Amino acid sequence: MQYKWVALSNTTLGVLMATINGTITIISLPAIFRGIGINPLAPTSFQYLLWILLGYNVVTASLLLSFGRLSDIYGRVRLYNLGFVIFTVGSILLSMTFGTGDVAALQLVLFRIIQGIGGAFLMANSAAILTDVFPLNERGRALGINQVAALAGSLIGLILGGILSVIDWRYVFLVNVPVGVFGTLWSYLKLKETSQRVGEGIDLVGNVVYALGLTLVLIGVTYALMPYGNSETGWGNPSVLASLISGLALLASFPYIETKVRYPMFRMELFKIRLFTAANFAGFLRSVGYGGLMIMIVIFLQGIWLPLHGYSFSSTPFWAGIYTIPLMLGFVSAGPVSGWLSDKFGSRGLATAGMLIVGAGFLALSTLPYDFSYPVFGSIIFMIGVGNGMFASPNTSSIMSSVPAKHRGAASGMRSTLQNTGQTVSIAIFFTIVILSLSSSLGPSISNALVQAGAPQLASYVSRVPVTGALFAAFLGYDPVKTILTSLPPSVVSQIPSSVIQLIEQRTWFPQAIAPSFMSAMREAFYFGALLSFIAAVTSAMRGKTKILEEVVQYDAEKKRN
The missing domain is CATH 1.10.287 (Helix Hairpins)
Structure with missing residues (x-):
């Protein structure tokens, strides 16, 4: 087997492991928090949700650039292999989390940060390793396969998370360990250093x-x-x-x-390359506009749509994974094709069209009611997946092909840093938009639902639930109304007919009460995603067709020899 295919298979395994970890955690968060006994209405609880979601990205975004530069100095394969080891250790520690409540939540955050360090080593070097070993005319296809593996990992993570979280939440992290051990051994045995070392200091x-x-x-x-x-x-x-x-x-x-x-460590001169600059900023804008979409969809499905359609809260992680499959299938179907086409026709047209499709998909999502028809929803997220697939492979290929070989580690780190920073900022912005929108509409929405149910005297108590608490409670399948009822004076509860109490304690009552205001907030987030996607399309179109001269000369020489 040619070495380039060994490198592709190993880096693909690393990407697969990292992306399985991403979606399996998102889809399994309700089971994880229920497993460690977190009360979503406690003042400090929401920060644990944020840090388990964002802590990994904060660490990777902060370290990617440094690790990319270090790989140019000390060798990409060496640091890539170290990433496999650290990521696997982090997964083992996560599966061994002990205790309950705040203690267990803090451990989960700490061990996710360890995982993030390993992930930073993997992400900073995988694209650079592939760019080193694949010639110019095959690079787009190789990176396209790598991108497809990333989305396949996301798809596997959604389904595995739904299955394993029902059995035991610790399996969600333990499933990474066999893949990590195998990948670590394989990378140390099979990968070899082909990069041009930069003889410089740190x-x-x-x-x-x-x-x-x-x-x-x-x-x-x-x-x-x-x-x-x-x-x-x-x-x-x-x-x-x-x-x-x-x-x-x-x-x-x-x-x-x-x-x-x-x-x-940051090669400012690379920004003089038009293709490098435009493609990187297009990728950053795409990450900011798109990065928070998955968690918003998962929260809405698990907390509202699935319970309203008869699914128990214990089964919602699995079904949320199933119902988001079209998003991944769209990416997987478009990724390899777009990578192959970019090798022949260039990246600008494909990447630009992809972001236009994503923007149109966001606008289509904004037209849906909260009790939407699933075939319509599935078709829209499939379209968004196709658009992302059309963008990702050509954009990565053009970035990595636009820089001199000796700076590929730095370029890969810069690209990954912008991407991960954008995704972290995106999740924060999506949450901010939703929380601010809910702050004005959630209280009246719950109060109206209580009045219609025949319990207006509870409106002043239930409307005091913080927006973050209501959001977190819906996600975990936790009914705050029951908690509030048990904390009220008996004189207040005695005024409420038993039939009304039975009604508002039903599994579907709280999701139904918050659904209109939550969907309104989601629409504002979708408008934001659409705007950023269209700006990314404009930025992508400005990339031009410039290629580094040494790469073109090398490619022409190879064609003449063959």
């Missing part, structure tokens, strides 16, 4: 400034989603503002620092 100042600045910004964005005082969000929290301002100040100083240090 940019210590740049690494610290960039990682600290980005971490502060992402931490600030994350805690901005937590309630502060009388506000449903924390954007006015002095600690959040201090974190954001200091982080942005450090990031603003970073380009200047990189022009002064001897061995910069």
Whole structure:
């Protein structure tokens, strides 16, 4: 077997493992939190949801650039192999989480961060390893296969998460271990270093400034989603503002620092390449506009749509995974084809058309009622998946082909950093839009539902449930009305007819009560996703057709020899 196919199969396994981990965690969060006994209405609980979702991305986004640069110096395969080891150790620790409540939740966050470090090593180097070993005319196809594996992993994660979380939530993390052990052994035995080593030192100042600045910004964005005082969000929290301002100040100083240090980690000269710049920013905009879609859809399906259609909360993770399959199938069907076509016709047209399709898909989602017809919903998310598949492979291929070979590690790290940062910011923005929208509509929606049920005296009590608590409770299949009823004075409860209490304690009553306001909030998030997708399409169209001269010369020479 030619070495390039060995490299492709191994890096594909790494991508598969990382993406299985991503969706299997999202789909299994209700079972995980129920397993460790988290009360969604407790003031500190929502932060655990955020950190288990975002902690992994915060770490990877902060470290990808540094790791990409280190791989240029010390070898891509060496650091890639180390990533397999660390990721596997993190998975083992997650499956061994002990205790309950806050203690267990903090352990989960810490072990997810360890996983994120391993994931950063894997993501920073996989595309660069493939670019090193595949010639120009096969690169798009190879990266397309890699992208398909990523979406196949996402699809497998959705289904596995639904099945394993019903058996035992620890299996959700344990399932990564056999793949990680096999991948670790295979990478150490089979992969060999083919990259051009850069004989330079480490940019210590740049690494610290960039990682600290980005971490502060992402931490600030994350805690901005937590309630502060009388506000449903924390954007006015002095600690959040201090974190954001200091982080942005450090990031603003970073380009200047990189022009002064001897061995910069961030190759500012790469942004002189039009193709590199346009494709990277198109990818960043796509991540910001699209990154929060999956978690929003999963929360809505598990917390509202599936219970309203007769599914028990214990089974909603599995069915949410099944019902989101069209999104993955769309990507898988378009990814390889778009990669192959980009090798022949270039990336600009395919990538631009893909983002236009995604934007149209977001607008189509905004027209749906909360009790939508599934065939219509499935068709729309399939279309969004196709658009993403058309964009991802050509865009990655054009970025990696646009830079000199000696800078591919840095370029891969820069691309992955922008992508992961965009995804983290996207989740935070989607949550912010939904929370702010719900803050004005959720209370009246629940109050109206109580009046219609015949229990207007409960309206003032139930409407006090924080938006984040209601959102988290719906996601976990937790009914806050029952908790509130048990905490009320007997004199208040005695005024409510037993038939009314039976009605509002039904599994479907709370999802039905919050569904109209939640769907209205989702529409605002969909409008945001559409706007960013269309801007990404414009940016993508500006990439031009420039290729690095040394690559074109090498390709022409290979054609003449063959």
